[in-house]
Every structure is written in C-alpha cells, then in structure tokens.
Amino acid sequence: MTTRRQFLIVAAALAAPTAAKAQLDPNLAANRKAAFQEARRRIVGDTLVRPGRVKLTLPPLIDNGNSVPLSVTVQSPMTEADHVKAIHVLTEKNPLPDVVSVRLSPRAGRATFSTRVRLADTQTVTAIAQMSDGSFWSDGAEVVVTLSACLEEGLI
Amino acid sequence: MARAVVTVPARAKRGEIVEIKTLAQHAMETGFRRTQTGELIPRDIIRSFSCTYNGVEVCRVELHPAIAANPLIAFTTVATESGTLQFQWVGDNGYTVTEIAPIKVE
Numbered sequence: 001m002t003t004r005r006q007f008l009i010v011a012a013a014l015a016a017p018t019a020a021k022a023q024l025d026p027n028l029a030a031n032r033k034a035a036f037q038e039a040r041r042r043i044v045g046d047t048l049v050r051p052g053r054v055k056l057t058l059p060p061l062i063d064n065g066n067s068v069p070l071s072v073t074v075q076s077p078m079t080e081a082d083h084v085k086a087i088h089v090l091t092e093k094n095p096l097p098d099v100v101s102v103r104l105s106p107r108a109g110r111a112t113f114s115t116r117v118r119l120a121d122t123q124t125v126t127a128i129a130q131m132s133d134g135s136f137w138s139d140g141a142e143v144v145v146t147l148s149a150c151l152e153e154g155l156i
Numbered sequence: 157m158a159r160a161v162v163t164v165p166a167r168a169k170r171g172e173i174v175e176i177k178t179l180a181q182h183a184m185e186t187g188f189r190r191t192q193t194g195e196l197i198p199r200d201i202i203r204s205f206s207c208t209y210n211g212v213e214v215c216r217v218e219l220h221p222a223i224a225a226n227p228l229i230a231f232t233t234v235a236t237e238s239g240t241l242q243f244q245w246v247g248d249n250g251y252t253v254t255e256i257a258p259i260k261v262e
Contacts, residue, residue, distance in 0.1 A: 067224040101218040109173040109234035116224040
C-alpha cells in the first residue's frame with residue numbers, strides 16, 4: 001500500500017524534470033549573441049564590413065512579429081563587372097540568427113529584394129551585401145515588436 | 157494542394173527592369189513551436205527558391221524559419237528577350253512547386 005509520504009516523493013520526482021524543462025535557459029541572451037556572431041563570421045569571414053550602400057527598410061514599430069514586411073536595396077550598377085552577389089539578413093534575438101540569403105546575378109537588373117519575416121523580439125536587424133569585388137557593406141534597422149513571433153520560446 | 161502565385165508583367169520593353177512578385181502557399185512551421193501537451197512540432201519550411209529566365213538564373217533565395225507563412229518574394233529582372241520565367245520552390249517533406257510565366261519583350 002502506498003503511504004502519503006511515498007506518493008509525495010514519487011510525485012515530486014516525476015514533476016521535477018518537467019519543471020526544469022519549463023524554465024528558461026539562463027544563458028539565452030549570451031547564446032543568441034554568440035549564434036549571431038557565428039552566423040556573421042560564416043558570411044563575411046574576417047573581411048571588414050563597411051556601413052553604407054545598403055538600405056534596409058522595416059517598419060520601426062511592429063504590432064505583430066509574425067509577418068513583418070522587409071525590403072533591402074543595394075546601390076549597385078548590376079553589371080557583369082560590378083554587381084551584388086548576395087544579400088544576407090540576420091537578427092540578434094530570433095531563435096536562429098539567419099533570416100534569408102539571396103544570391104543575385106547581373107540579370108536581376110537592380111539589387112532589390114523584399115519579403116515578409118518573423119521577429120521574436122525588439123531588436124536590431126542587420127542586412128549584409130556581398131559585392132562581386134569581395135567587399136561587404138551593411139545596414140541595420142532598430143525595430144520595436146509589441147507581439148512577438150515564437151512566444152513559445154518564452155521570450156519576454 | 158501546393159499552390160503558388162506569380163506576378164510578371166505580360167509585356168515589357170527591351171532592357172526594361174520589371175518587378176516580379178511570387179507568393180507560395182505554405183505554413184512555414186518553424187520547429188520551435190509546441191503543442192498544448194508540450195511536444196515540439198517538427199520543422200516544415202520551404203528551404204529554397206530559384207528563378208530562371210530562359211534558363212539563365214536570375215536569383216536564388218535560401219529561406220530560414222524566420223520567413224513568415226506563405227512566403228512572399230519580390231525582386232526584379234531585366235527584360236532581355238521574349239520567353240519564359242521559371243520559378244521553383246523546394247522544401248522539407250518533399251515539397252516542390254514549379255511555376256512558369258511567359259513574358260513578351262518588344
């Protein structure tokens with residue numbers, strides 16, 4: 001027969017792992033920052049990234065982070081000799097830093113791209129453009145998100 | 157049931173830069189959400205998109221879970237010659253959609 005004491009011990013043992021899982025990772029912010037730096041290094045390597053030439057457009061205040069219009073325009077003649085090879089968009093506080101990578105050819109005519117993204121939190125979004133001469137240019141946009149995408153992640 | 161919509165101008169002048177808009181029907185399940193019982197919903201997203209103009213690649217896009225549901229992709233291309241634009245979306249769980257749009261250049 002199960003005594004009250006035994007029942008409490010078993011119940012506590014069963015409940016403990018669930019409770020631990022429900023808690024937030026205390027290093028969440030640091031881990032996300034490291035993941036962002038890692039993603040940035042994967043794209044640019046050790047090359048210097050200069051500000052300018054890239055224009056990242058996002059609404060400054062976002063009611064719903066589940067669908068945010070984002071567009072990137074890069075100043076470039078888009079000729080065979082001088083064109084934008086790729087545009088990368090990264091975030092600092094999403095569960096994964098990568099958002100989108102666009103590879104363009106001179107046939108695109110203009111280095112412009114738009115889509116809709118998910119944003120998990122109030123943060124800075126970064127766009128990095130890789131030119132055909134190997135240089136990197138970037139732009140950032142600060143956004144305020146009132147209703148976050150991926151609330152299940154426990155972001156506050 | 158996979159569906160996609162593509163907007164391409166039917167006619168264009170030679171050398172003109174035309175805007176192309178594409179919309180694919182897809183839930184873009186991130187793989188970070190949980191059900192009410194706490195189980196993780198597996199990731200199911202479109203991984204890549206590409207556009208070719210008469211066989212020449214115009215752009216190629218890598219998508220990640222941070223792209224909103226029903227991904228909209230808008231970009232431009234130079235109208236060089238009459239022909240077809242081919243669009244392809246490839247995703248998890250064998251998702252593949254191909255769409256073709258004709259363009260007349262005068």
